[in-house]
Amino acid sequence: MDPEVSLLLKCPPGGLPKEQIRAELSPAHDRRPLPGGDKAIAAVWESRLQTQPWLFDAPKFRLHSATLVSTGSPGPQLLLRLGLTSYRDFLGTNWASSAASLRQQGAANWGDKQAYLADPLGVGAVLATTDDFLVFLRRSQQVAEAPGLVDVPGGHPEPQALCPGDSPLHKDLPGELVVHELFSSVLQEICDEVNLPLLTLSQPLLLGIARNETSAGRASAEFYVQCSMTSEQVRKYYMSGGPEAHESTGIIFMETQSISRLQETEMWAELCPSAKGAIFLYNQVRGSPI
Secondary structure (H helix, E strand, C coil): CECCEEEEEECCCCCECHHHEEEEECHHHCCCCCCCCCHHHHHHHHHHHHHCCCCCCCEEEEEEEEEEECCCCCCCEEEEEEEEEEHHHHHHCCCCCCHHHHHHHHHHHHCCCCCCCCCECEEEEEEECCCCEEEEEEECCCCCCCCCCEECCEECCCHHHCCCCCCCCHHHCCHHHHHHHHHHHHHHHHHHHHCCCHHHECCCEEEEEEEEHHHCCEEEEEEEEEECCCHHHHHHHHHCCCCCHHHEEEEEEEEHHHHHHHHHCHHHHHECHHHHHHHHHHHHHCCCCC
8 A cells, every 4th residue: 555545445346336325414424523622723724814815615525434235235335424524624624733633532532533524525536548548637736735746537526516505404415416416526527627528428436435644534435437538539628628627737648557557656656645545446446456
């Protein structure tokens, strides 16, 4: 493995379709209030706004746990226990200088080192072309996380896509619709970041969930998506620009047959943690383990 990433959950070989995922939303799955109160989070946010006034808060799904469960239907199912959090809370916990201490206190007080952390759930896509290449993007120097590093297309599922407003309630977010948002959001990120038409993309298969240890274990669901175009066709679409073209400065293609040995190459050091997690899961669920 790599110290920047850990695997929380690995799906069965091939990956899981949307129909085999269930989500359970509950306030019990939210983060715990900080031991000294949440004033520290507010202080971090106000400090950030002083230097980055363009920042805005938004609700996010919080991953509490993920469990493969046995059901009467064919094949295993995955149960996602989700709460609600926000970008503000992410900056004040996972990204705060106190993150390591909060993990220690969470383990001591609740038997869960993530108990006090926002842990917003991200999504990422291992995107394959018809000529057997995987698609990566060089992140812009202007983005907040991992500037200049190489990543897979990705982002976050949005509670506001299901329930408009700044303060959605758990009861207003049915599990079935949350799963739909989880799967559709990864397709939308590909469309926005790579500029590909939605109709060229297959239905995603969930490979598993990886934790970014450089942001205190923040989790990302990693998917496999097949594109119906060649790498050269994908490149042309990308070069013509898309809604989130400003987030990356270049597109990179790597042969699928080389991915199993990517950790042995110089490119590995250029990958951000989310991309490393996606590659580990791709190799273990759809290819040859690293």
